[in-house]
Amino acid sequence: MTFLVVLTLIGLMSYNLLSGMTSKPKRILVFLGSTPYSSDPLDYDAFIHHIAFGSVFGNLVTQYKLGEHSPELAQSWRVSSDQKEWTFTIRKDLSYSDGSPITGKSFEQSWLRMAKIMKQRKSESGFFENLVGYDQLEQSSTEIEGLSATKENLIIRLIKPMPRLLDKISFGLYSLVHSSQFDLSSTKWLAGKQNLISSGAYQMREWNDNRLLLALRKEYPAGLHHKNPIEEIEIFWKIEAYPVSEIDIAMGSELTTPPSKDFILQGGPPSSIYFMRVISWRDPDSIFLKKENRIVFRNEFYKELKNIGFKPIRSFFPLIIKDIKELSDPPKIQIAVETKKTVRMPNYPQPAFINVLSSKLIEATVKTTEHFNMQNERPAYSFGLLMDEILKQSKKTTWDVVIYGTGILAADPLDDVKFMFRSKEGIFLPDETGEILKELDKNPVNLQRINELLWEQGLIWPVTHYSSGLWARPDLDFSEINLVLPPTSFQWIGWKD
Numbered sequence: 001m002t003f004l005v006v007l008t009l010i011g012l013m014s015y016n017l018l019s020g021m022t023s024k025p026k027r028i029l030v031f032l033g034s035t036p037y038s039s040d041p042l043d044y045d046a047f048i049h050h051i052a053f054g055s056v057f058g059n060l061v062t063q064y065k066l067g068e069h070s071p072e073l074a075q076s077w078r079v080s081s082d083q084k085e086w087t088f089t090i091r092k093d094l095s096y097s098d099g100s101p102i103t104g105k106s107f108e109q110s111w112l113r114m115a116k117i118m119k120q121r122k123s124e125s126g127f128f129e130n131l132v133g134y135d136q137l138e139q140s141s142t143e144i145e146g147l148s149a150t151k152e153n154l155i156i157r158l159i160k161p162m163p164r165l166l167d168k169i170s171f172g173l174y175s176l177v178h179s180s181q182f183d184l185s186s187t188k189w190l191a192g193k194q195n196l197i198s199s200g201a202y203q204m205r206e207w208n209d210n211r212l213l214l215a216l217r218k219e220y221p222a223g224l225h226h227k228n229p230i231e232e233i234e235i236f237w238k239i240e241a242y243p244v245s246e247i248d249i250a251m252g253s254e255l256t257t258p259p260s261k262d263f264i265l266q267g268g269p270p271s272s273i274y275f276m277r278v279i280s281w282r283d284p285d286s287i288f289l290k291k292e293n294r295i296v297f298r299n300e301f302y303k304e305l306k307n308i309g310f311k312p313i314r315s316f317f318p319l320i321i322k323d324i325k326e327l328s329d330p331p332k333i334q335i336a337v338e339t340k341k342t343v344r345m346p347n348y349p350q351p352a353f354i355n356v357l358s359s360k361l362i363e364a365t366v367k368t369t370e371h372f373n374m375q376n377e378r379p380a381y382s383f384g385l386l387m388d389e390i391l392k393q394s395k396k397t398t399w400d401v402v403i404y405g406t407g408i409l410a411a412d413p414l415d416d417v418k419f420m421f422r423s424k425e426g427i428f429l430p431d432e433t434g435e436i437l438k439e440l441d442k443n444p445v446n447l448q449r450i451n452e453l454l455w456e457q458g459l460i461w462p463v464t465h466y467s468s469g470l471w472a473r474p475d476l477d478f479s480e481i482n483l484v485l486p487p488t489s490f491q492w493i494g495w496k497d
Helices: 047-053 104-121 165-169 291-307 353-370 383-391 414-422 435-440 447-457
Strands: 003-005 027-031 074-079 085-090 147-149 153-157 202-207 211-216 232-236 249-253 264-267 272-278 338-344 372-377 401-407 460-466 468-472
Touching: 047 249, 085 104, 104 147, 104 153, 249 264, 272 291, 272 353, 291 353, 291 460, 353 372, 353 401, 414 435, 414 447, 435 447, 447 460
Parallel strands: 027 232, 027 249, 338 372
Antiparallel strands: 003 401, 074 085, 085 153, 147 153, 202 211, 211 232, 249 468, 264 468, 272 401, 272 460
16 A cells, blocks of 8 residues: 655664663654654555554554454455455454444444545545445435444445455555544544544553654453564654664664664565655746756756766656666757746755755756756745645645655555545645546556656656665564565564564
8 A cells, every 4th residue: 555655764864872672671662753743544644644543543454464464353254256245243352442342333434434535525545436325425424325334244335346455444544433533524533632542452642742652452352463562652753852772663764774783674675765746836936837847857856866876766666566667868858048936845854865855956956047047945844734735736835846755565556556646645646637547547557658657747756766664673573564565553563582
């Protein structure tokens, strides 16, 4: 499943640290690198939120445990021969952290709220729009034919077969939230920092401006977490809050430096990508309104990266995907001189690989003065504001170009790609001409053609592919977690024997 990797996947720079780690503390420290702003699963595509709350809310089934799809809040399921009706039997030994029971009705209410929001947004998740009766769903609806439930069961009825439904609903977007956490009629998210009710393995004990504190729920079934689980998890995002030597896990990638030389990167294949994203292309006053200008800037940006010995990749999709190839530079573009233009780049708060990219774009801006009378502005970075402007497709944006990261399931990428362009709960990639969306309607879909269209439109500038994950102390055991997906479900991480 696609994830928006928060742009402060920082290298913690270079620190001289002690590496001897023999004690197994009751509480571990997890460095997130960016501030979570929402516990709503609809915002889970941002990796920071999935790390922070992915173990707080449970799913019917999980892909995060190593092996095949594993039962989680559902103890079993069955599917009709035409794969259009699925019945999930809910575990009898489960409750929310407030003691109230988890039932099939719990999922029906939780999913109905999400379905309403997605329909209102005209967002295609690849699941809800396939429910029977989805077309008749209104804000005032209290039920839908495609979702029905009893205390013991949740029944899903689809307008077309979905043989890979389990893949879809194991993503955190479809996790279970308590009915008190939202208003079903308005769909507004009501849960605050002090009243978050857990349906998963961990319960939130504290959430303030500096940290999240999660505690393993003693009543949660032992078979649904690691055999030697972590009892308490403190997640923080201000690097100055603790000595780096005290960090046990840090969000990162193979491009970043671990907190200690003995730390191990627990991650998947190199299917994550850093890229520059032009977001002001709808603004008539933006220098990036014209495709030709975007291409000029991309070329200059790539030149600056080459000057420091960094070769940018010319493919948005990872090259490990079958039939994906790098793309060629366009012919040199001749453009008319434009004056009094500004390029606004976020002023990122942490020293990191992203700031290298940021500085190179600034230098590229300077190099284009032969064509443009350029200025450069650095408004403060706000991930929440960025996502709001992308979701609303704002013409006037705070920034012109931002650095972005995401991941894609390279072994089976088509659903991820559709989610990237059609769902407003994901990274919501742009398509200036509509040609990409038309290609996604075809059968089969030509992913390389989509790769070419992204390159031609000049709104996405690929930088590099890499393996992302978590830098972790060596006595933490990741053998029970599926590392092909981002390793963020803390219930499947524990201590080595």
